[in-house]
Amino acid sequence: MTTTSTLDRRQFLGAASGLTIGLCLPFGAARAATTAAVNAWLTIGTDDVIQLAIGASEMGQGSFAGLAQILCEDLMVDPARVKLVQGSPSLANPAPVGSAINTVGSSVTRTNFWKLRDAGATAREMLVSAAMARIGDTTRSNYTVAGGVIRHVPSGTTLTYGQVAAAAALLPVPSSAPLVPDSQFSCIGKTLARSDIPFKVDGSAVYGLDVRALAQASTPVRSPPRPSLPAQVLTRWLSDRRYRAADGKPRVLVRTGARRSFEALCLELSSDVHPRSVLDELLRLGAVALDGERVRVIAAAFVPSGRLDEMTALFASSASDHLAAAVGNLTLNIPKFLEQSIYADGLTPASIELLHDAARRAWAVAFESMAGQARERVALDSAGDGDLRMRFGVYFFSERAAPGPTPTASFRTPPRAPRRRPGAKDKA
Amino acid sequence: MLRDLIGLTGTKYGCGIEVCGACTVLVDGQPEHSCVFDVSSAVGKRVVTIEGLSPNRSHPAQKAWIANQVPQCGFCQPGMLMSVAGAMNAGHHGAEIASEVKNLCVCGTYQRVKQAVAGL
Numbered sequence: 001m002t003t004t005s006t007l008d009r010r011q012f013l014g015a016a017s018g019l020t021i022g023l024c025l026p027f028g029a030a031r032a033a034t035t036a037a038v039n040a041w042l043t044i045g046t047d048d049v050i051q052l053a054i055g056a057s058e059m060g061q062g063s064f065a066g067l068a069q070i071l072c073e074d075l076m077v078d079p080a081r082v083k084l085v086q087g088s089p090s091l092a093n094p095a096p097v098g099s100a101i102n103t104v105g106s107s108v109t110r111t112n113f114w115k116l117r118d119a120g121a122t123a124r125e126m127l128v129s130a131a132m133a134r135i136g137d138t139t140r141s142n143y144t145v146a147g148g149v150i151r152h153v154p155s156g157t158t159l160t161y162g163q164v165a166a167a168a169a170l171l172p173v174p175s176s177a178p179l180v181p182d183s184q185f186s187c188i189g190k191t192l193a194r195s196d197i198p199f200k201v202d203g204s205a206v207y208g209l210d211v212r213a214l215a216q217a218s219t220p221v222r223s224p225p226r227p228s229l230p231a232q233v234l235t236r237w238l239s240d241r242r243y244r245a246a247d248g249k250p251r252v253l254v255r256t257g258a259r260r261s262f263e264a265l266c267l268e269l270s271s272d273v274h275p276r277s278v279l280d281e282l283l284r285l286g287a288v289a290l291d292g293e294r295v296r297v298i299a300a301a302f303v304p305s306g307r308l309d310e311m312t313a314l315f316a317s318s319a320s321d322h323l324a325a326a327v328g329n330l331t332l333n334i335p336k337f338l339e340q341s342i343y344a345d346g347l348t349p350a351s352i353e354l355l356h357d358a359a360r361r362a363w364a365v366a367f368e369s370m371a372g373q374a375r376e377r378v379a380l381d382s383a384g385d386g387d388l389r390m391r392f393g394v395y396f397f398s399e400r401a402a403p404g405p406t407p408t409a410s411f412r413t414p415p416r417a418p419r420r421r422p423g424a425k426d427k428a
Numbered sequence: 429m430l431r432d433l434i435g436l437t438g439t440k441y442g443c444g445i446e447v448c449g450a451c452t453v454l455v456d457g458q459p460e461h462s463c464v465f466d467v468s469s470a471v472g473k474r475v476v477t478i479e480g481l482s483p484n485r486s487h488p489a490q491k492a493w494i495a496n497q498v499p500q501c502g503f504c505q506p507g508m509l510m511s512v513a514g515a516m517n518a519g520h521h522g523a524e525i526a527s528e529v530k531n532l533c534v535c536g537t538y539q540r541v542k543q544a545v546a547g548l
Contacts, residue, residue, distance in 0.1 A: 060500035060535065196499075
């Protein structure tokens with residue numbers, strides 16, 4: 001029997017160090033799970049280091065060893081290889097992290113079992129997909145995974161997770177990855193040695209008492225750059241249940257008010273910028289409309305069609321970067337980001353299908369080139385302290401055009417489009 | 429002195445009144461509560477802290493602690509191990525050690541401590 005499950009809240013990041021998956025694990029009160037707060041990060045580094053950073057505490061109950069065991073069942077690696085980091089995730093994010101950091105009544109294990117299993121399975125399948133692209137055989141059944149090594153059975157070629165982590169980070173998150181059947185468990189249910197014990201018998205474990213005042217630390221904490229505030233506001237509006245109606249579409253919000261208003265939404269993310277300024281920017285971009293005192297999202301392309309939160313999260317993260325690039329191009333006095341598209345209308349369904357297929361093939365070519373170069377750069381930069389990230393993507397969209405006076409087919413590129421080969425749509 | 433000036437933070441500060449045993453170190457092989465042990469009394473003597481018990485967790489007590497997965501939070505364990513090492517230095521074994529070690533453990537690892545020292 002094949003069991004699958006889906007993470008209902010997940011953000012996906014292509015981190016410079018490899019593949020990183022952000023999870024929302026429902027620590028503490030159940031209501032914490034209703035926000036889109038990311039409070040755990042699974043990172044598979046290009047150096048084959050696997051880290052799970054979790055906003056919970058481990059006081060020696062063995063809960064972290066248990067989490068590693070659960071994760072590793074489906075990630076298919078030795079739990080001893082997983083480095084667990086407690087207290088807070090390693091990457092900063094706009095949402096509060098682990099508002100209640102505790103480990104009580106086995107809750108950490110009970111509430112996170114399926115989330116971690118799915119995270120492990122998802123990461124594994126993304127890594128296998130990257131390996132399939134590298135090896136050039138996309139038949140999944142030709143591959144086996146054991147101990148964090150992917151093996152292409154027909155050729156005997158092997159790749160470690162670390163070798164494909166950077167490429168995997170550029171792949172879409174699969175909607176459901178198969179879990180290891182109960183009958184084949186190799187980690188879950190076993191009594192494994194706790195990883196914290198050795199440090200507790202030689203005095204090297206660090207306790208609060210052993211830490212000097214943080215004020216004495218000479219290096220200030222740096223946060224990675226974030227998307228622009230309008231992009232963050234739109235992202236939360238589209239992805240947060242509180243701001244979405246029952247049909248999944250973003251709610252129409254009153255402009256001001258303490259609760260569920262556009263103003264409240266903005267202030268959740270930042271009190272440094274006046275909500276009116278954010279509104280002006282979104283109005284200028286054509287992303288929202290103001291009807292009297294009510295604000296609504298108008299751009300059809302911004303409204304997710306799928307109901308899955310996972311789709312929404314992926315979409316939101318992608319759209320957020322796209323919007324940030326567009327805003328950057330419009331407002332910042334810096335070299336422009338690549339942001340191009342082509343447009344055609346008067347097309348038949350058959351032509352759309354043909355063009356969609358051509359777009360997929362164009363993506364495959366672009367993916368091969370970009371993933372390879374990104375992998376090289378990640379490897380080259382891994383020794384340094386680079387703190388920049390990038391996203392490169394492709395989109396294809398079609399719909400019935402509004403009835404117009406000219407039913408004849410036409411093709412055009414935007415006025416400011418530079419030289420380009422037909423058939424490629426891209427965004428940066 | 430050990431923790432703040434020398435920087436050997438493996439030895440823990442617990443009660444400060446010679447009760448809990450978290451601060452236990454060996455002075456010329458004998459367990460002593462470092463929280464009340466004068467520096468002047470240590471002049472010319474060999475002081476061993478948890479960091480110096482072995483270079484690689486190879487002391488028999490450390491091995492037994494790992495094998496029996498003794499620590500929970502682990503705060504009291506450096507002192508616990510130094511008390512056990514002191515008892516072993518005095519030539520004691522198994523249940524004798526268990527009866528000598530008076531260290532307190534708030535997690536309540538006493539059952540595993542007993543199991544671990546049984547084989548020493």
